[in-house]
Amino acid sequence: MKKKRILVQSSAGGYTIVCGEGVLRDAAREIRRLGKFSRIHLVSSPNVWREVGKRVLRGLGLKNVHARHLMNDAESAKDLFTVEKLSRSLVRAGIDRHSLIIAVGGGVVGDVAGFAASTCQRGVALVQVPTTLISQVDSAVGGKTGVNLPEGKNLVGTFHPARLVLVDSALLKPLPERQYRGGLAEVIKYGVIADAKLFAFLEKNLEAVLRRDPAPLAYIIPRSLELKAQVVSRDERESGLREILNFGHTFGHALETITNYRVYQHGEAVAWGMMAAALLGHEIHLTPADEVSRIVSLVRRLAPLPPWPEVPPEKLIDAMRSDKKTRAGKLRFVLAPKIGKAESHDDVPLEALERVLHFAPHFVNPAGKPRG
Numbered sequence: 001m002k003k004k005r006i007l008v009q010s011s012a013g014g015y016t017i018v019c020g021e022g023v024l025r026d027a028a029r030e031i032r033r034l035g036k037f038s039r040i041h042l043v044s045s046p047n048v049w050r051e052v053g054k055r056v057l058r059g060l061g062l063k064n065v066h067a068r069h070l071m072n073d074a075e076s077a078k079d080l081f082t083v084e085k086l087s088r089s090l091v092r093a094g095i096d097r098h099s100l101i102i103a104v105g106g107g108v109v110g111d112v113a114g115f116a117a118s119t120c121q122r123g124v125a126l127v128q129v130p131t132t133l134i135s136q137v138d139s140a141v142g143g144k145t146g147v148n149l150p151e152g153k154n155l156v157g158t159f160h161p162a163r164l165v166l167v168d169s170a171l172l173k174p175l176p177e178r179q180y181r182g183g184l185a186e187v188i189k190y191g192v193i194a195d196a197k198l199f200a201f202l203e204k205n206l207e208a209v210l211r212r213d214p215a216p217l218a219y220i221i222p223r224s225l226e227l228k229a230q231v232v233s234r235d236e237r238e239s240g241l242r243e244i245l246n247f248g249h250t251f252g253h254a255l256e257t258i259t260n261y262r263v264y265q266h267g268e269a270v271a272w273g274m275m276a277a278a279l280l281g282h283e284i285h286l287t288p289a290d291e292v293s294r295i296v297s298l299v300r301r302l303a304p305l306p307p308w309p310e311v312p313p314e315k316l317i318d319a320m321r322s323d324k325k326t327r328a329g330k331l332r333f334v335l336a337p338k339i340g341k342a343e344s345h346d347d348v349p350l351e352a353l354e355r356v357l358h359f360a361p362h363f364v365n366p367a368g369k370p371r372g
């Protein structure tokens with residue numbers, strides 16, 4: 001088994017990501033290295049547990065787990081009520097300050113269990129075992145936890161970095177195809193913002209990656225994690241550098257909001273968002289045409305994507321203005337001067353944005369053909 005260890009710095013101290021196919025088999029030993037815990041509480045969802053529970057228990061050793069808590073991991077249940085239910089279940093099972101919570105699941109389980117871990121008993125230790133591609137390359141690292149309010153996504157939250165993140169690509173086998181492709185959008189994102197070599201690798205090997213061949217996964221997952229680790233180690237609280245991780249996300253979040261989170265999976269919205277951001281970069285004479293074309297061509301290979309919504313551009317611009325990333329009413333976009341480099345812009349002319357919003361719907365559906 002090829003195992004990779006990646007170190008992440010955080011305000012709560014350094015922690016390790018252990019990554020590779022089969023790393024879960026060593027879970028018990030890795031957790032012992034963290035120290036002694038009074039109790040181990042597993043948090044997962046019925047759906048995730050059905051798919052990967054056996055494998056997780058084999059890795060942890062049954063006798064090490066004191067209680068298992070299954071929560072609903074629908075995005076619509078990522079709220080304070082689910083945090084309350086989970087916290088009550090943890091308390092009833094005897095959680096104390098020296099306990100450990102192990103979150104096994106996608107970003108929803110990770111964000112909710114992380115939030116509960118940071119608030120229960122004013123904070124207990126957390127280990128993340130991500131089971132979707134998005135959570136493996138993104139959400140399990142960086143310490144952000146949180147839930148949604150009816151007013152918006154991820155509006156209540158904390159920073160509570162895990163003590164250890166175990167990323168086992170074998171867990172991805174049962175992941176539905178749409179989920180997997182959405183996760184790949186985030187991998188492409190790392191290539192665009194920070195690693196031209198990763199981007200070129202994806203151009204060359206996307207078919208094998210889509211087939212989930214172990215060899216390309218053994219490169220793209222740890223590489224994405226290294227890039228995320230580098231960024232969050234230098235800027236945990238998103239005062240500057242961390243912003244580049246939002247490439248494609250200003251457009252993506254607007255698409256998600258305007259469709260009430262019902263049409264796109266996050267990664268699909270980011271896929272559209274990256275094509276739009278590439279074009280916007282071109283509109284302001286930042287991104288050269290051949291780079292735009294490479295970005296759009298690679299992202300299009302993730303298709304089918306749900307079509308661009310039938311809404312006037314002004315509605316999308318309104319949604320962008322109410323995004324968390326907006327500062328003092330100014331729209332902010334992460335744009336790429338070239339593949340492998342990203343920077344934040346808050347001075348994009350409105351006309352450039354409007355032109356992009358008129359053109360973007362035709363990236364995947366051939367221009368001129370009615371959408372729908």
Ligand SMILES: NC(=O)c1ccc[n+]([C@@H]2O[C@H](COP(=O)([O-])OP(=O)(O)OC[C@H]3O[C@@H](n4cnc5c(N)ncnc54)[C@H](O)[C@@H]3O)[C@@H](O)[C@H]2O)c1
Nearest residue numbers: 047048051106107108109131132134135139144171174175
């Ligand atoms: N904290 C962060 O930094 C951060 C970053 C990115 C995203 N997020 C959050 O992550 C969430 C999205 O997470 P996600 O994309 O991982 O999806 P998810 O957690 O919503 O899971 C998607 C679906 O896949 C199922 N699933 C999970 N693992 C599986 C497996 N191995 N096999 C079969 N099915 C499996 C789940 O039960 C669920 O139905 C969003 O709420 C987003 O806000 C957080």
Ligand SMILES: [Zn+2]
Nearest residue numbers: 186249266270
């Ligand atoms: Zn994202």
